[in-house]
Structures are given as structure tokens and as C-alpha cells.
Amino acid sequence: MTPLTNKRIGVLMGGASSEREISLKSGGAIERALKQRGYQAVSIDVDSQVDRTLRNEEIQIAFLALHGSGGEDGSIQGLLETMRIPYTGSGVLPSAVGMNKGTTKMVLMSCHIRTPQGFYVPQGEQTTFGSLPPGFHYPVVVKPLGQGSTIGVSIVKGPSDMEAALASAFRFGSQVLVEHFIEGKEVTVGILGETPLPVIEMRTKEALYHYEAKYQSGKTEYILPAPLEESEYREVQKIALAVHRAVGCEGVSRVDFRIDGKGVPFVLEINTIPGMTETSLLPKAAAHAGIGYETLVEQILESALEREKTWE
Numbered sequence: 001m002t003p004l005t006n007k008r009i010g011v012l013m014g015g016a017s018s019e020r021e022i023s024l025k026s027g028g029a030i031e032r033a034l035k036q037r038g039y040q041a042v043s044i045d046v047d048s049q050v051d052r053t054l055r056n057e058e059i060q061i062a063f064l065a066l067h068g069s070g071g072e073d074g075s076i077q078g079l080l081e082t083m084r085i086p087y088t089g090s091g092v093l094p095s096a097v098g099m100n101k102g103t104t105k106m107v108l109m110s111c112h113i114r115t116p117q118g119f120y121v122p123q124g125e126q127t128t129f130g131s132l133p134p135g136f137h138y139p140v141v142v143k144p145l146g147q148g149s150t151i152g153v154s155i156v157k158g159p160s161d162m163e164a165a166l167a168s169a170f171r172f173g174s175q176v177l178v179e180h181f182i183e184g185k186e187v188t189v190g191i192l193g194e195t196p197l198p199v200i201e202m203r204t205k206e207a208l209y210h211y212e213a214k215y216q217s218g219k220t221e222y223i224l225p226a227p228l229e230e231s232e233y234r235e236v237q238k239i240a241l242a243v244h245r246a247v248g249c250e251g252v253s254r255v256d257f258r259i260d261g262k263g264v265p266f267v268l269e270i271n272t273i274p275g276m277t278e279t280s281l282l283p284k285a286a287a288h289a290g291i292g293y294e295t296l297v298e299q300i301l302e303s304a305l306e307r308e309k310t311w312e
Contacts, residue, residue, distance in 0.1 A: 004305055005038060010059035012076065012087075014045035017068030018151050018172065026276040027065035033297040034063070046071065051079060061304050062087035063297075064273055072273045073099035086308035088300050090272045094248035098272040101145050102177050104247065108267055111246045113239060115267045116141070116258075118179030121166060129162055132178075139181040144172040155181055182258035182266045187226050189240035190254045190274060190282040192299060196237035197285035201226035222281075224288050229263065236265050243270050251303030254282055 011034070013027025014020050027043060034041035042057050044050065046066060054062075062085050066072060074096035080087045090098065097103050108115045119133055121142075132140065142165040143153040152172040154165035169176040190197040203221040226233065240255035247253075247270055254274035257265045274282040278293055286296045 004061060004301060007040065007060040008058050009034060009039050009041045009061045009063055009301070010044045010054060010057060010085075011041055011063045011065055012044050012046050012050070012071070013065040014047075015066050015068070015071045016047070017066075017070055017072075019067035022275060022277070023065055023067045023071065026067070026280070029278050029293070030063055030065050030276055030297050033294045034301070037294055037298055039301075046076065050076075051083065054083065054085060059085060061085070061301070061308075063301055063304070064088050065276055067273060067275070069099070072271075084311065086304040086311070088304045089251045090247075090249045090253070091307075094250070095272050097247050098249065098253070098270045101143060101269055102175065104270060105177075105179075107246055108243065111242070113242060113246065113267055114265065116179040116182055118177050121176045121178055123170060123174045123176075129166060131159070136178075136180065140178050141181045142166060142169050142176060142178050144169045145175040145177055182260050184258050184260040185226075185228075186256070186258055187228070187236060187265075188254055188256045188281050188285075189237055190252070190285045191240055191244040191249070192252055192282075192286065192291070192296070193303075194241065194244075196241050197282070198224060198288045199226040199228065199233055199236055200224045200281055200285055201228075202281075222284060224284060228259070232259065232263050232265070239265060239267065243267055247272075250306070252282070252300050 011027045011031045013023045015023060031041045031043050044053055062080050064087055066076060072095060074092040077087060077092045077095050081092060097107060102120060105115050105118060121129060139155055139157045141153065142156055152169045154168055156162050156165045166176060185201055187199050187201045189199050201223040236257055243255045244253045249272055252274065254271040256268040258268060259265045276283065283293050283296055
């Protein structure tokens with residue numbers, strides 16, 4: 001029995017972002033796990049009337065299972081702060097920083113954490129873009145600043161492909177980031193509380209761990225623990241925790257890396273609300289560490305209790 005057992009918990013999911021489908025799956029799995037543990041959990045599909053819904057349902061704690069804009073960018077966190085409803089995960093500022101890849105990159109660079117070099121392309125330049133700036137070379141990665149699940153992301157191998165890649169990225173936001181493509185292994189490290197979880201390597205036949213590779217069965221091979229040298233393994237865990245702290249995250253996060261052919265890790269991004277389907281990366285890593293799905297959900301829920309203490 002925890003102080004949260006008798007409180008009404010709203011599992012906030014869905015929303016209007018391009019990651020709605022995955023959010024609904026995450027939220028559904030979380031709701032089931034909470035009910036299995038005896039909590040009073042209610043699913044809430046977030047829309048423009050969410051404040052009314054929260055009041056009507058008499059929600060006392062919010063478990064955030066939202067992904068993408070409107071849910072992972074500090075927006076819903078700000079609303080919950082105003083309504084004085086404690087919630088799971090990171091606060092307004094870390095959420096906003098983590099959602100914006102350009103801002104994240106600036107924070108990482110200021111903390112001397114290695115990340116691919118990049119530059120911005122202003123809105124409207126997809127048809128007039130010239131050559132790459134000095135110091136850059138193809139291939140490059142083109143990505144929207146505020147999307148997750150690799151939505152709108154392209155690897156560009158030459159100038160002829162740049163216009164289409166930029167047009168694709170601008171469909172999902174007014175700001176686009178172009179950065180060096182790091183050839184190598186793709187790995188991820190979850191952070192639970194202040195503890196790095198086991199490292200996972202994602203192997204796909206594609207050059208990019210894209211949306212279909214993430215969410216369609218059989219598209220990706222997951223190696224857990226990642227087959228890295230012991231020193232490399234510990235280094236990426238150490239860096240992941242440093243990123244979590246630099247951004248100011250709380251409760252849980254997941255940090256994605258590319259490790260080049262020389263074993264040098266580059267931070268790609270941080271996810272402040274990682275996917276929580278029962279087969280998502282964070283639950284996979286937690287299970288390998290001996291933390292079952294229901295226990296994982298309960299531990300994340302406790303981060304809301306920590307936030308509530310700061311409001312007293």
C-alpha cells in the first residue's frame with residue numbers, strides 16, 4: 001500500500017500528435033498495470049477539453065503516457081502545474097528542452113557531451129537550399145526539431161535528395177535540423193530514477209531506425225545487453241545519466257546514441273516520456289534488470305509523489 005493507492009489516477013494518452021497511436025498503446029498498457037496493482041486508474045484521451053475532463057473525473061494524479069507535441073513538450077505539464085495535479089516524469093522546462101532537438105543539442109554542447117554537429121534550415125528554404133556549410137559533408141540527417149519516433153527524418157546522401165528531405169521534415173514543424181550522419185551502431189539507455197538500465201542495441205536492415213522499424217514486428221532485432229566492450233558499455237550508461245541530469249529530467253527518460261566505428265558514442269536525443277507498450281525499449285531494459293512491467297509502472301508513478309512533496 002502506497003500513499004497513491006487511494007488516489008484517483010488519470011492515465012493521459014492519445015492527444016493530437018503524429019504519435020497518437022503509440023501513445024494510446026502505451027497508455028492502455030499502463031492503465032492495465034495500475035489496475036492489476038490495485039490503483040484507481042482512469043484512461044483519459046487528451047483533447048482541448050482535457051481540463052474539464054480532469055475535473056469531472058476528479059483526477060488527483062496524472063500518469064503521462066503522451067508522446068510528441070502537446071504532451072511531451074511541456075504543454076500538458078504546464079496545465080497540470082496550474083491545476084495543481086501532480087504528474088509523472090519531467091517538468092515543464094526539461095520536457096520543452098527534450099522535445100526540441102536543437103535546444104537539446106545546445107544544452108549537450110554546453111555540457112561538453114558529444115553530439116553530431118548540426119545547423120538549422122529556416123522555413124521556406126526547402127526549394128532554395130544551396131550547398132552544405134563549410135565543415136559538413138554528405139550523408140547528413142534531416143529532421144524536424146519537435147517530433148519523435150523518427151517521424152519526418154531522412155538520411156540524405158547527396159544534393160539531389162535534399163529538397164525532398166526538407167519538404168518532408170517541414171511537414172511536421174517550422175524548424176528543421178540538419179546534422180552529420182554517424183555511421184555505426186544504434187543503442188539506447190533508459191534511466192529510471194537516477195539509475196541507468198541495461199543498454200540495448202537496435203539492428204535494422206535500414207540505415208535509419210525509422211517509425212516502421214520501431215513499431216512493426218520483425219523489422220528490428222534487439223540485442224540486450226548490447227554487445228559492447230565493457231568500457232564502452234559503462235561509458236554510454238554514464239553519458240546517458242549525464243544527459244538526463246543536464247536536461248533536468250525526473251523519474252524516467254531514455255537516451256538514444258550512435259556509436260561510430262571507433263567506438264565513440266554520439267548522443268542523438270533524449271526521450272522524456274519513453275514508449276511504454278509492454279514491448280517498448282524501456283520496459284525491455286527494465287525487465288532485463290529484473291524489474292517487471294507492473295513494478296516499472298509503479299516506480300514511475302512514484303515520481304508524481306515526489307513532485308507533490310515539492311508543492312507542500
